[in-house]
Amino acid sequence: MAFNEVLAVIGLALIAVSAIPQVVFFLKKGGEADPLSHWILMAAGVALFGTIVARSIEIDFPAVTNTYEAMIFFSASLCVVMAVLRLVSKKSTGALRWSVFGGTVIALALVMISSSPIVGKDVNPPIPALHSYWLVLHVTMAFIGEAFFAVSMVSAIAYLLTKEEERKKAIDRIMYTTVMIGYPIYTAGALIFGAIWAEYAWGVYWSWDPKETWALVTWLVYTAFLHSRFVMKVRGKLSAILSITGFFFTIFTFAGVNYLLAGLHSYAK
Amino acid sequence: MKAIFKFFRSVRLAIVLLAIIIVFFVFSTLVPQGRSATELMHAYGPALGQLVVLTGVGNFTSSPIFYISLGLFVLNLGVCSVDRFVKRLKSRAVKHFGPDIIHLSLLVLTVGALITSTVRREQDFTMAAGDAVNLPGGYVMKLIDFEFLKYPDGRPKAWISTVDVTQGNRIVRQGYKIEVNHPLAIGMLKVYQMNYSSDATIDFIDPAGGRATMKVGEGFSMGSDQLVFVGARRADAPAQGWIAQFQEYQGDKAVASFEFGQGEKIGQYSVDSIRARDLTGLRAAIDPGFIPVLVALALMAIGLTMTSIHKSKGVD
Numbered sequence: 001m002a003f004n005e006v007l008a009v010i011g012l013a014l015i016a017v018s019a020i021p022q023v024v025f026f027l028k029k030g031g032e033a034d035p036l037s038h039w040i041l042m043a044a045g046v047a048l049f050g051t052i053v054a055r056s057i058e059i060d061f062p063a064v065t066n067t068y069e070a071m072i073f074f075s076a077s078l079c080v081v082m083a084v085l086r087l088v089s090k091k092s093t094g095a096l097r098w099s100v101f102g103g104t105v106i107a108l109a110l111v112m113i114s115s116s117p118i119v120g121k122d123v124n125p126p127i128p129a130l131h132s133y134w135l136v137l138h139v140t141m142a143f144i145g146e147a148f149f150a151v152s153m154v155s156a157i158a159y160l161l162t163k164e165e166e167r168k169k170a171i172d173r174i175m176y177t178t179v180m181i182g183y184p185i186y187t188a189g190a191l192i193f194g195a196i197w198a199e200y201a202w203g204v205y206w207s208w209d210p211k212e213t214w215a216l217v218t219w220l221v222y223t224a225f226l227h228s229r230f231v232m233k234v235r236g237k238l239s240a241i242l243s244i245t246g247f248f249f250t251i252f253t254f255a256g257v258n259y260l261l262a263g264l265h266s267y268a269k
Numbered sequence: 270m271k272a273i274f275k276f277f278r279s280v281r282l283a284i285v286l287l288a289i290i291i292v293f294f295v296f297s298t299l300v301p302q303g304r305s306a307t308e309l310m311h312a313y314g315p316a317l318g319q320l321v322v323l324t325g326v327g328n329f330t331s332s333p334i335f336y337i338s339l340g341l342f343v344l345n346l347g348v349c350s351v352d353r354f355v356k357r358l359k360s361r362a363v364k365h366f367g368p369d370i371i372h373l374s375l376l377v378l379t380v381g382a383l384i385t386s387t388v389r390r391e392q393d394f395t396m397a398a399g400d401a402v403n404l405p406g407g408y409v410m411k412l413i414d415f416e417f418l419k420y421p422d423g424r425p426k427a428w429i430s431t432v433d434v435t436q437g438n439r440i441v442r443q444g445y446k447i448e449v450n451h452p453l454a455i456g457m458l459k460v461y462q463m464n465y466s467s468d469a470t471i472d473f474i475d476p477a478g479g480r481a482t483m484k485v486g487e488g489f490s491m492g493s494d495q496l497v498f499v500g501a502r503r504a505d506a507p508a509q510g511w512i513a514q515f516q517e518y519q520g521d522k523a524v525a526s527f528e529f530g531q532g533e534k535i536g537q538y539s540v541d542s543i544r545a546r547d548l549t550g551l552r553a554a555i556d557p558g559f560i561p562v563l564v565a566l567a568l569m570a571i572g573l574t575m576t577s578i579h580k581s582k583g584v585d
Contacts, residue, residue: 125420128427128449128462180580184573192566200450203391203461203554205562206382208330210298217291224287230368231280261298 004054005121007047008072012111014044015079015104022101031167033097038086041079041104048076048111059125062136067258068121071114073140074254077147078107085151085178095170098162099178102154134197141189142215146250148182149222153247156240172235175243183222190215210261214253221246277348286342293338297329343379346372365579370572378565385558395466395548396430404553406458408441410434415549417465428465430549447551461552469501469545471513473538481538489536494519496527496535501545504530511543 001009018040025034051072055063063069082103089096113119155175162168194215199205206212225242228234276282300321301312309327310318325332350372357364394402401411411433418426427448434442434455447453453460473481488497495518501511510531517525533540 124422124424125426127425131427132450134450180577184577187573188570192570195562195566197450199559200452201461202463203452203459203552203556205385205559208297208302213294213298217294220287220291224284227280227283232284257298 002054002123004051004058004123007050007054008111008115011044011047011051011072011076011079012108012115014040014047015075015108015111018044019101019104019108022097022104025097026101031094033086033094033100037100037104038083041086041100041107042083044107045076045079045083048072048079052076055123058123061126061131062133062140063123064136064139065126065130066120066122066124068114068119070139070143070254071110071119074143074146075107075110075114077144078103078110078150081144081147081151081178082107085174089174095158095167096174098158098171099151099155099174102157103151106150106154129201132197132200134193134200138189138193138197141185141193143189145182145184145186145189146254148178148185149243149247149250152176152178152182152243156243159240160237168236172239175239176229179222179225179243179246183226186222187219191219211253211257214249214257218246218249218253221249274348274352277345278352279345280349283342283345283349286338286345289334289338290342293324293326293329293334296324296326300327300329303328339379343376346375350376365575367572367574367576367579370568370575372572374565374568374572377561377568381558381561381563381565383558384561385556389554389556389558391552391554391556393463393550393552395468395550397468397546397548404434404458404460405555406436406456408434408436408455408458410453410460412549413444415465415547417547425465428462428549430462430551432460457555457557459554459556461554462549463552464550466548466550467501467545468548469498469511469513469543471498471543472541473535474541476537480541488515491517491536494524501543502528511545513540513543 018037021034021036021040025032052063052069055069064073082100086096086100114121152175155171155178159168159171159175162171194212195205198207198212221242225239225246228242229239300309304312304327306318306322309321312318313321321327325334329335350369353372354366354369357366357369390405396402396412396415398412398414401409404410412430413433414429414431416427416429416431418429420426430447432442432445432447432453433440434445434453441455442453445453447460447462449462452462467485469485471483473483475481483498485498485500488495490496497516497518498513499516500514502514504510504512513529515527515529515535516523517527529535529540531540531543
C-alpha cells in the first residue's frame with residue numbers, strides 16, 4: 001500500500017474513532033459535548049491533508065485534480081472546520097455536537113466512497129487544461145466553502161428535529177454562521193477563481209457548461225438564504241429548508257453533474 | 270413612477286425571480302442545447318417536446334425567458350442597490366457598504382457580460398510549423414515549432430506552440446511559447462492553445478501495381494462495415510516514421526481500432542508511405558467584456574470581505 005493510501009486509512013480510522021466519544025456523550029444526560037472528538041477530528045483532517053501532500057509531492061503539482069483527491073480534500077476540510085468550530089465556540093458546544101456528529105458521518109461517508117472501487121486512485125499528473133494554480137485555488141476554496149455548507153446542512157436537519165426552543169435558537173445560529181463563513185469562500189473559489197481559470201485555459205470566462213450552471217444555482221440558493229435572513233428577517237424553518245436545498249445542489253454540482261451531465265468538466269470523473 | 274420603483278425595490282420580487290432563474294437554469298442543464306425543434310419533438314414526444322420548444326429551454330441562453338428574467342433581476346438589483354445605498358447615506362447608524370459593493374459588482378458583471386455577448390470575437394484555426402496567419406490589428410503570427418509532450422503513460426503533458434508575431438516590419442513577440450493556461454496576450458488580443466491534431470495522407474499500392482492515395486476521413490468498405498482512416502501518430506521509434514490509425518465502424522458505431530505501419534497490408538492493398546504533419550489548434554479572441562468582468566470579480570471579493578468582517582462583529 002502506498003504511503004498516501006496509508007494516511008487516508010489512518011484518516012478514515014480517526015474519523016470513525018471520533019464518533020465513539022460523541023455517541024457516548026449523546027447517551028449521557030446533560031446535553032454537553034465531549035471534550036475529545038474535535039481533537040481526533042483535527043488529527044483526521046491532518047492525516048487526510050497529508051494524503052493530498054504525499055500525492056502532490058509524487059506528481060510535483062497540488063493533487064486536487066480528480067474525484068478521489070477532491071473527496072479526500074473535502075473530507076479533510078470538513079474535519080478541520082468541525083474541529084475549529086468546536087474550539088472557537090465556547091457557549092454552544094451542546095447545540096454544536098449535533099452538527100459535528102452529522103458532519104462526522106458525512107466526512108466518514110466521503111472517505112469510504114473515495115476508497116471504494118468505483119473511484120480511481122491512480123496518482124496522475126494533470127493534463128494540460130488542469131495545469132494551473134488558478135484551478136488549485138478554484139477547487140480548494142470551493143471545497144472549503146462547501147465544508148461549511150455541510151455543517152450548516154446537518155445543523156438544519158438538527159433544527160427541524162429539535163423541539164426545545166433554546167436549543168433551536170443555538171442551532172439556528174450555527175446554521176447561519178457556517179453559511180456566512182462558507183459563502184464568501186465558496187464565491188471566491190467556485191465563481192471568481194473558476195472564471196479566471198476558464199479565461200486563461202479556454203479564452204472564455206463563462207460558457208454555461210452544466211457544472212458552471214449548477215455552481216451558479218448553488219450560489220443563488222445560498223444568496224437567497226442570506227437575503228431572506230438579512231432583509232426579510234427570516235429565521236428557523238425556512239432557513240433550514242434553504243440550507244438543506246443548498247447542500248443538495250452542492251452535492252449535485254460536485255458529483256451528479258460529473259456522472260449524469262456531459263460538459264467541459266467531464267475530466268473531473 | 271413611485272409604484273414602479275416600489276415594485277422593483279421589493280426583495281420578494283428578487284426571491285421570485287431567483288426561483289424562476291434557478292428552475293430555468295436547472296432544466297437547461299437537463300435538456301441538450303442547440304437542437305432543432307424537430308429533434309426535440311422527436312426526443313421528448315409531442316407534449317413535452319412542445320413545452321421545451323415553447324419555453325426555449327433547449328436554446329436557453331438565447332431564449333426570451335432567459336433575457337426577460339435576467340433583465341428584470343438586474344433592474345430589481347439596480348433599484349434595490351440605489352435604495353439601500355441612499356438609505357445608508359441618510360442613516361445615522363454605522364455605515365458599512367460591503368453589500369452595496371457586492372450589488373455594484375453584480376451590475377458591473379452584467380455590463381461586462383453584455384459587452385462580451387455583443388462585441389467578443391473569436392477564431393479557431395490549425396497551423397503546421399512554418400504556417401503564418403493574419404490576426405486582427407494587422408498582426409501576423411508565424412508558427413516556428415509545435416511540441417506535443419507526453420507523460421510516460423502516454424497522457425498529454427503539454428502542447429507548446431512557439432510563435433513569432435510581427436506587425437508590418439516590427440517584431441512584436443519572438444519565440445513566444447503558447448501553452449494551455451499560458452496564452453499569448455497583445456493588448457486586447459489573446460491567442461490560446463486549444464488542442465492538437467494531425468494532417469495525414471497514405472499512399473497505397475494495389476495488387477496490379479497501381480497507386481492510390483487516402484486522406485483522413487476516407488476509408489474502405491468491408492462488407493457491411495467501414496474501415497475509416499482517422500489519423501496518424503508518431504511511431505515509438507522515431508526512425509519508423511508515422512503509424513496510420515484506422516477505426517472500424519458498424520453504422521455510426523466504432524467497433525474496433527487498427528494501426529498500420531509502412532509496408533503492412535490492408536486487405537489487398539499495401540501501405541507504401543505515410544505522410545503526416547502535426548497541427549496545433551489555436552484560438553484568437555478579443556473580448557473587451559473581460560475587463561469589466563475582472564473589475565466586477567475584484568469588487569465582489571472586496572464586498573464579501575467587508576461584509577464578512579462586519580458580520581463577524583456579531584451583527585445579524
